[in-house]
Amino acid sequence: xxxxxxxxxxxxxxxxxxxxxxxxxxxxxxxxxxxxxxxxxxxxxxxxxxxxxxxxxxxxxxxxxxxxxxxxxxxxxxxxxxxxxxxxxxxxxxxxxxxxxxxxxxxxxxxxxxxxxxxxxxxxxxxxxxxxxxxxx
Amino acid sequence: xxxxxxxxxxxxxxxxxxxxxxxxxxxxxxxxxxxxxxxxxxxxxxxxxxxxxxxxxxxxxxxxxxxxxxxxxxxxxxxxxxxxxxxxxxxxxxxxxxxxxxxxxxxxxxxxxxxxxxxxxxxxxxxxxxxxxxxxxxxxxxxxxxxxxxxxxxxxxxxxxxxxxxxxxxxxxxxxxxxxxxxxxxxxxxxxxxxxxxxxxxxxxxxxxxxxxxxxxxxxxxxxxxxxxxxxxxxxxxxxxxxxxxxxxxxxxxxxxxxxxxxxxxxxxxxxxxxxxxxxxxxxxxxxxxxxxxxxxxxxxxxxxxxxxxxxxxxxxxxxxxxxxxxxxxxxxxxxxxxxxxxxxxxxxxxxxxxxxxxxxxxxxxxxxxxxxxxxxxxxxxxxxxxxxxxxxxxxxxxxxxxxxxxxxxxxxxxxxxxxxxxxxxxxxxxxxxxxxxxxxxxxxxxxxxxxxxxxxxxxxxxxxxxxxxxxxxxxxxxxx
Numbered sequence: 001x002x003x004x005x006x007x008x009x010x011x012x013x014x015x016x017x018x019x020x021x022x023x024x025x026x027x028x029x030x031x032x033x034x035x036x037x038x039x040x041x042x043x044x045x046x047x048x049x050x051x052x053x054x055x056x057x058x059x060x061x062x063x064x065x066x067x068x069x070x071x072x073x074x075x076x077x078x079x080x081x082x083x084x085x086x087x088x089x090x091x092x093x094x095x096x097x098x099x100x101x102x103x104x105x106x107x108x109x110x111x112x113x114x115x116x117x118x119x120x121x122x123x124x125x126x127x128x129x130x131x132x133x134x135x136x137x
Numbered sequence: 138x139x140x141x142x143x144x145x146x147x148x149x150x151x152x153x154x155x156x157x158x159x160x161x162x163x164x165x166x167x168x169x170x171x172x173x174x175x176x177x178x179x180x181x182x183x184x185x186x187x188x189x190x191x192x193x194x195x196x197x198x199x200x201x202x203x204x205x206x207x208x209x210x211x212x213x214x215x216x217x218x219x220x221x222x223x224x225x226x227x228x229x230x231x232x233x234x235x236x237x238x239x240x241x242x243x244x245x246x247x248x249x250x251x252x253x254x255x256x257x258x259x260x261x262x263x264x265x266x267x268x269x270x271x272x273x274x275x276x277x278x279x280x281x282x283x284x285x286x287x288x289x290x291x292x293x294x295x296x297x298x299x300x301x302x303x304x305x306x307x308x309x310x311x312x313x314x315x316x317x318x319x320x321x322x323x324x325x326x327x328x329x330x331x332x333x334x335x336x337x338x339x340x341x342x343x344x345x346x347x348x349x350x351x352x353x354x355x356x357x358x359x360x361x362x363x364x365x366x367x368x369x370x371x372x373x374x375x376x377x378x379x380x381x382x383x384x385x386x387x388x389x390x391x392x393x394x395x396x397x398x399x400x401x402x403x404x405x406x407x408x409x410x411x412x413x414x415x416x417x418x419x420x421x422x423x424x425x426x427x428x429x430x431x432x433x434x435x436x437x438x439x440x441x442x443x444x445x446x447x448x449x450x451x452x453x454x455x456x457x458x459x460x461x462x463x464x465x466x467x468x469x470x471x472x473x474x475x476x477x478x479x480x481x482x483x484x485x486x487x488x489x490x491x492x493x494x495x496x497x498x499x500x501x502x503x504x505x506x507x508x509x510x511x512x513x514x515x516x517x518x519x520x521x522x523x524x525x526x527x528x529x530x531x532x533x534x535x536x537x538x539x540x541x542x543x544x545x546x547x548x549x550x551x552x553x554x555x556x557x558x559x560x561x562x563x564x565x566x567x568x569x570x571x572x573x574x575x576x577x578x579x580x581x582x583x584x585x586x587x588x589x590x591x592x593x594x595x596x597x598x599x600x601x602x603x604x605x606x607x608x609x610x611x612x613x614x615x616x617x618x
């Protein structure tokens with residue numbers, strides 16, 4: 001029996017099928033207490049920028065899973081803006097880029113960013129996801 | 138007289154001197170006498186005179202023997218002799234009789250030819266000249282010279298031929314721009330001016346104009362001519378007709394451009410296939426993992442139903458890709474004359490409901506270009522996409538006003554669709570606007586395939602699409618066919 005130690009995780013992805021599946025895995029495996037879901041970068045960065053105005057630590061996720069190809073604001077632009085405010089958020093946030101892109105240019109670019117912990121290629125597998133949550137906890 | 142008229146003409150042409158011998162007399166040709174610098178009246182046409190006064194004393198005996206052997210015994214000979222000219226100097230000749238000639242004279246009289254030795258060098262010059270003319274003609278290269286002092290330009294025959302002027306044509310220096318195509322007159326002026334003023338040589342490809350108004354590509358090479366004081370006194374150069382080569386190069390460039398654009402579309406397509414299909418396959422793989430992982434049958438069944446969703450998305454992606462593939466395989470051969478009014482009527486009919494509901498005004502002006510050769514289905518798809526986009530992304534505070542018009546600019550046909558909608562932030566999205574599955578607004582109808590297909594259709598027929606937009610003001614799409 002696992003005990004969930006991650007309080008809040010966040011998924012930023014426009015693929016609803018994928019989001020539902022990950023949700024299902026997290027629920028089944030009880031990987032975290034709560035889950036935030038945004039369908040693109042814009043909505044999520046607005047969320048983080050709003051937190052910055054009135055800091056409430058419990059609203060800040062410990063883990064972010066970020067997709068790259070999204071409408072309106074893609075993962076890259078999110079990362080650019082997120083890096084600027086990351087240090088002002090009073091909590092350690094581990095960010096994973098999760099994308100179906102196997103383009104080495106994307107992979108290297110993402111890995112070179114200090115705010116990116118790692119690059120996961122879709123499909124993620126269940127045990128991988130589990131170990132990430134355990135590690136972050 | 139020499140019977141062979143053909144040969145006679147030849148020797149007349151090359152101005153050769155000869156003696157024609159009869160029983161007791163001989164006839165010296167005018168050319169022979171002239172070559173020595175005498176008037177026919179000055180000389181005694183007698184062998185004794187020749188032997189005593191004209192031939193070099195050292196060769197006198199040998200020549201006399203040869204001469205009598207020829208006259209009496211028909212013995213042909215070949216001898217080098219020196220003959221004194223009127224100015225007192227000796228000129229060298231080669232005496233040849235019938236049998237030693239390269240051509241059979243078929244004469245009924247004996248002939249001694251006096252072939253001036255200088256003639257050999259003459260022959261060589263003529264030969265070089267022949268090679269020069271041949272290479273000029275075979276490579277379509279004409280020479281020219283511009284003399285600044287005399288303010289004249291000179292063309293050789295080949296230059297006149299290339300430019301289709303008669304052989305007696307005198308080229309004009311003042312109006313020399315008339316020899317170049319209008320759009321290349323400046324280039325010509327630049328080349329000549331720089332060469333004349335600074336001595337810069339030029340070697341350029343330029344469009345020239347013949348007397349008959351035909352444009353052709355030429356290679357123009359020129360360099361300054363200096364006098365002893367190092368002043369530029371003229372320009373000398375060549376024109377080479379390279380029209381055939383240039384046309385080939387242009388065709389090759391076009392082919393290469395087409396291949397490059399097809400290749401980039403293929404590359405794009407490969408990327409789309411890998412990316413878009415991958416996202417579905419990765420979901421499928423995730424779902425099967427999960428099915429394995431959950432314990433209850435109910436949960437497994439619930440997951441199986443989501444396979445249906447993935448299957449639907451996969452189908453729609455594949456149908457989109459299918460559309461793209463169809464575009465790649467269409468060729469110019471399917472073009473027919475498309476009348477825009479008719480296209481517009483079809484499109485309006487198919488979206489009459491959304492036009493009505495959005496209260497859209499559509500201003501149409503096809504007066505400048507009414508019809509153009511295109512693939513009708515593409516034209517409909519392009520117009521449909523741009524119109525529906527203009528309505529879909531209308532400004533929330535005003536009714537859509539869309540104008541669609543055609544015009545010609547720089548010999549190219551354009552179709553322009555502009556709206557007063559919400560606009561697009563070009564700095565942010567400009568590069569991605571025509572990408573597949575890219576949407577930039579929170580709009581429930583946004584799929585992100587329309588502009589991608591539109592761009593592919595336009596480019597597959599060699600056209601281009603441009604966009605100008607300002608947020609909250611509106612968007613203009615320009616299609617160059």
